[in-house]
Amino acid sequence: MDIKQRITSTYRYIEPNLFIIGLFGSIGFPAYYFIWAYIFPQPYENLPLRLVCALLFLPFAIKAYMPSIFYRYKEKHFVFSICFCLPFFFCYMMIRNEWSVEWIMSFMAAIFLSIIIIYDWLIILIFTTIAAFTAALIGYLTMGNIGNGFHSSYLIVFSFSYFTGICFNYRNRIEIESKQLFSRSFSSGIAHEMRNPLGALYASQEVLLELLPESLTDNRLISNAEISKLRNIIKDNISIINNGHNTINLLLSSIDNQKISPNSFHHFSINEIINNALDVYGYKNKSDRELVFFQMNKDNLFFGNDILLRYVIFNLLKNSFYYKDKTNFKIIISVYSKNNETIISVKDYGKGISSTSIKNIFTEYYTSGKKNNTGLGLSFCKKVIDAFAGSIECYSTENISTTFIIRLPIITSPAVDKMKYDLMSVKKILFIGNQNKILSDINHLAFFYNFELFYKKTSSYNIADLNTNNYDCIIIDINTINNTLLTELQDKIATTTIKIIIIHHKNDAQRITLSKAYESYVFEYDHIDKLQKKLITQIFTQKKPNNILFDTINSNKTKIMIVDDNISLRLYSGILLKNAGYDVVEADNGLTALNYLQETAVDLILMDSQMPIMSGIEATKEIRTNNQYSLHQHIPIICYSGSLDELQKEHLVNVGITDFLIKPSSKTTLLNIVNQWL
Template sequence: MSTNKRISEAYRYIEPNLFIIGLFGSIGFPAYYFIWTYLFPQPYENLPLRLVCMVLFVPFAIKDYMPKLFLRYKEKHFVFTICFGLPFFFCYMMIHNEWSIEWIMSFMAAIFLSIIIIYDWLLILISTTIAACTAAFIGYLTMGNISHGFHYSYVIVFSFSYFTGICFNYRNRIEIESKQLFSRSFSNGIAHEMRNPLSALYTSQEVLLELLPESLNDDPKHSRLISNAEITNLRNIIKENISIINNGHSTINLLLNSIDSQKISPHSFHHFSIGDVLNDTLDVYGYQTKSDRDLVLLQINKDNILFGNDILLRYVFFNLLKNSFYYKEKANFKIFISVYSKKNETIISVKDYGKGIPLALIKNIFSEYYTSGKKNNTGLGLSFCKKVIDAFAGSIECYSKENISTTFIIRLPSISSPIVDKIKYDLMTMKSILYIGNQSKILSDINHLAFFYNFTLHRKKNSSHNIVDIDSDNYDCIIIDINSVNSHLLRKIRNKIDTTTINIIFVSHTDYDNKIILSDTYKPYLFEYNHLEVLQKKLISQLFSKRKPNNSLPSPASVAKNRIMIVDDNVSLRLYSGILLKNAGYDVVEADNGLTALNYLQEATVDLILIDSQMPVMSGIEATKEIRTNNKYYAHQHIPIICYSGSLDENQKESFINVGMTDLLLKPTSKAILLRTVNKWLQA
């Protein structure tokens, strides 16, 4: 593990306690000057050195109010401050006080504090060694003889303190990491078991959607005992089910990501409409009876755009609705949801006229595992809701009158508030942005923004060779100087990014003669460049806005009679993909594992392979290695091989590309994305 990564992990480990550390450091250093000078006088004291230590610790106590530029160096400042303020300071003072008992004990305490704060043993060893040696060297320069009062037995005592502390801290760390590993493994197991039925359900729904005609007129020869209205209803139901399944997959991924750090990860945060979230929640909530929907009344005084994750917020509303409906049998039961704005925040009120909560119990309802007598209740719902709202930089409160009503008040900051700006600034450091073009002025401005926000900037010149090499999944946003590319090149770019949700910015210049006309699909992403601030606002807006992939499909006339092989041990998924590809005009052959696929390729040719990564007999990874390296499959060594897998994390993606896979698709995927991806690689 690299030193920078060790520093980052150590900082993340102690970050929740930095305020306490900063408070004690900024107060303790000057306070002990008076203690050792007047109450228990020591031979040597150094007020300027103590003030330096105090200044170094102050940013910990006010870290939420530090300027944005400081945040870039916060991890390095953390390690330097602990190294300077603990082992260096106490070793230096111990030497100047001629190895007195008070300062020997203080130095031992500093060692233990260093171990507690910086849990990484190698960082502790390096920092303590450097600090102690530096203190001894400066002491020698200022005092000359630093051995007065020193005894070699002290080295044994210090070494024992150090290694004992390291051993106990390491044991504690291993225990914590093992619990986290168990939680992740348990969650991954649950997610895997949930994905299988969801995938099968998705398959059946989209196959039905494919087989059902648009209306009776599409199939006049075949009589059906079904009306056009019923067909419309069936198609709408299927589409809703597909949407619910997609949301379920997204929720699973979000929950798993949040478990990793015991808090909600902000990586998926974006702009969303509170009105859309609430309306969607009420539309798809699992009511026990149809009449339950009439018990919920929604009033939105003003729809606001907020910053967070719409799926997680919907989960919060699901939980509040579930808790409210528990007491729906009470007379005159109703649920009122209202949204209104106040200053720089949006306030959401969820009020039910149910049983109410006793005043003495309200303080506990957001605690983990706390239940208020409801059957089959884990006590995790409201605590997770609070974590979600806290992650959005908001707050959630509960007010209740026993046997009358219960009200939950959610306060969320506006997207223009300083606290949201800070979250976005922190997230920008993890963004990767690609610029395509030759205009020096805009490149200079983007470099300026990259320095300020600390995001990663890549650049490709407007050549066809460079465009083909773009892997759009590696970038969070692509900025294209539209006046620097021709129509043919622009079409290649669009084909590369159409099947993803990557954000795009097309920049045009009013003083350029080379004009390219964009279709209506891409016009919202076009703006005329005139100033750095305009580009800055556009970039931030696009990075945190959700873009849907272009779902327009290639026309049947443009599809050649290519042969595609589907390799998957799941029969229903082979059926699903096969029907979609056949209806799009492709020839399709199927194989149930990698070995069957290889046997077929020795006797016939295909133009593209869709292959699962994990299968019995021979996996997709092993089959891909054979195709790319074995001369028996020379005719297929350069054809597109698309990994069509149910699980794709970053490490897996890298390993799949390294073995020779051309592209990656997470199944189940929509018809549009499947066909566009296949068509893209067949035309490449």
Template structure:
């Protein structure tokens, strides 16, 4: 970074506080003249020099009212003012006052102030050096001997002050910048992960509007009745939309709420089945083609629990699958996911037989913004995966043989390990637990556990308990002494919390426990109370036990007329756009990338191509270049190609037009926009 860039960066950093700096400078320099001249008289004072310093600070205080011409020089003025008014002025005054204690302390304060205002160590070093030398020179010209009162030990004190201030300020600045970088990368990652499902969701609404008649009537000349096949189609689309919304909502909320000082917060962590999470991930992953699922082999010797979050682990599996599928066109490509136990930890291995990663790249593979051999990749996925697995108290490693395979190894500790127990202990202090009952020993033991774990314990007598209390208290768990509660209240209580995430523990301490049947789908945890150790174990188990739900998909049809080719790696967008085009009377051909599209165009013709600009394997841009220049596609050199993209600026449009793109369509587009542009070029 050049000195000019450093100065610009330093100015932007302090600019919000310049008004207060200017105000203190304008008032402070004249005010301290009165203090040092009359209240605590010093051997030397200089009012004109102080007024010059005050004048230099004045533009900071009135910067909003200065002419625009001043803005050209504001950064230079900023550096000169701080350099002249702090290290130069205080060093000069210290020399003229014969190195008195008051001015030595003032000079040290000036060093700290300059470091706080200009955080860049190099600028401060240059400014301080120039200022101190200039002050010494001016002092020498004014009084010949500048060493009166000087001692070499002062240099040690000044150096310590300078370098200590630099180190602390630099560390603070690095921490701020790393938080900003993490926030940017995290928000970019969310945007990247959510753009496609949201686009698919938007497109599906257009399909719903297309399939639903405006009114229901038997008159075929007016409006048709909706058919059973269309009803089935509508229901499937709605189910898919609900799935997209739920997954997107839970993913965004979890990811946003899980960030705490650049780390994944463990507040949502629970015991989870590794097998269930991986199977769920494989079932809901957005494969480009149905056949892609057959490329993934999953094998597990024994299912184990891990302590973490299902959405976050699914996010990791999604990223590893996405990276692997990037090279799925390589001969004999496949992905093997294995789960096994070794040395008190569970190991998840994700191995793909793709291109492999060079040895020089592996050491940086989990670094933010680093990518290896992939176009249009943000380099955020694996770095966030590393944060997730680290938050699970585990580790993720990468091994690769170039042109053969790449293996990611995830190591997760067993739930009985000391590191997991430590995490649970730390998390218990944020829990809120309600105890309902009369048993004194049980209440006493609950109080002991509350003191030990520092969780919030509320005690209520069952005879006077009102279930509406749950509406105002966000309980994590309710412990009920079933020997002291009426069945009617117990059923009422269960019905009130059945749809919530609140855990219920039923405790019996008598020999004849009453029969409890609340629901066929969910039974609270019931055990006979004997000792506080058992109560502690059962409480921790229930607090961190989790249950999970599922998902669904759908199919469509075909019609006939002019041929439109849809080339997009997003299977949902191809599906929805295809339905709209088919219902408008077009014959639709689908391709998931540029290479697949070119293979079709070698043997058949189409009337129009809708092409996504960015796709794996071969982008729409590269495919367009081939169509326009390769003789194999001579029949399509004048075929309209509509670029389908998430964002297009003027410069990008011009570039795409030059390589042969006919027109542009923003993603997602409404039904009207999509059909208008297709009609426009097919009818041209």
């Protein structure tokens, strides 16, 4: 970067604060003349020089009113003004005042101010040196001897102040820039993830328009085959939208302090992820899919996140397809194991990368001449693979091929064990049972992994506890639990991602009825090591909520109120609930809902948290505390919101919210939670 670019970068960095700098400078320089001339008289003062400095700072304060020609030279004016008014002025005044303590301190303050304002170390070094030497030269020409009061030790103090200021400011600048780079890279990742589903949705809407008649009077009727196609297209669209939501939610939740957080990491099948990526990737043409070949010797598990790995595959595919017009172009994806690593190879027979470019391939903002390329995709891919404790490399031969090699540690490797150990410290485990030996073993594991352990005796356990505590895993001693409580727990956990471990004892005479979905979670307890292995496996094996719909309970008599200011979401949810046999009423805000409840009873409320006139939170408070709504004080109120963190959920539970539903939700999720509370 040359000096001109450095000056431009420096100006952009400080530009938001120029008004304050200009205000202080234009007022401060003249004001301090009276302080040093009359209140604390100094041997030398210079009002004309101070007025020149004030005039140089004034354009910063009135920048919006300066003529257009000023903007042509604003960056040069900025650097000259700061260097003239800070290092030059204060150095000159220090020399003329024979190195007095007041002016030595003022000069050191000027050094720090100039470093803060012009953060670039090279510009500071060049212009401060020029300013100091110029001040010394002018001082010598005007007063002859400039050494009166000077001690060589001052140079040590000035040098220390200068270099420590530069080092600290440089370190701060690097940290800020790294955060900016990460944020831009992260934003690019979200944008890239959205392009694929949006492209696929656009293509499917074209097909829908083609299949649907233009009007009801159109002579062309829709055949059963076309209806089937329409339904399949809509299902695909729903799947694409869900993938997009999941990706954005994952990317947003996985960022912690400018790094990818491992909190969402689980065991995943590489085979499934790559096949899924190849199925949902937004190919520009259907024939593009035939250019990709996937070969796997053996499926492998890895510890990480499926959506993030899919993002990496998407990015590599996008880069490869840029040169798909090359003769004999194809992409070969291979997965194999070697030296306790799983290796993913993505090889394309495209243009290749030059040896000079390949060294910078994972550097932020580096591009190799592709149009509309931000240079952030591969750098973010590297961050993802680094977060998986793996590595990514690139090898290429120009005009022949490019190969990306991703190395991921196997799930039993020390690196993965270390990640799991660290992640266990944020987990919440519940043990339900009366067996002291098991409780003692779980306490030992809690001490070792530092996770939060909750203990409930079977006789005192209340199923409502699951609504207030976000457990990661529940360990149940099957020997001390009855069928009724176990069934309630199974039904409740079925719609969540809570992991479950059911401990069975040898020679257990008690017969417990388990649904088939939970038979795989039963294991025979005999030693703490076995329990430890089962717990770690279960915690880091992803569980998806069951999508089995329950039969509606008295659906013909059940009335549900939907309270939401978004008419489209009210319509969407209302249709699904009506088709399931429920009676549905709608309200567009909390006040309308309260007015309705004064006249008619409902059995459940779906309530948006934020609405105009009266929010869902205010309406819930009224329902729970006002005797006017005594008939509804204990009915389920489901908070229907776009996004909620744990603190918000805790607050809403205290207000009186029964459960939560993220919108838009699938038909299965909506009906599951409604049936669960009815």
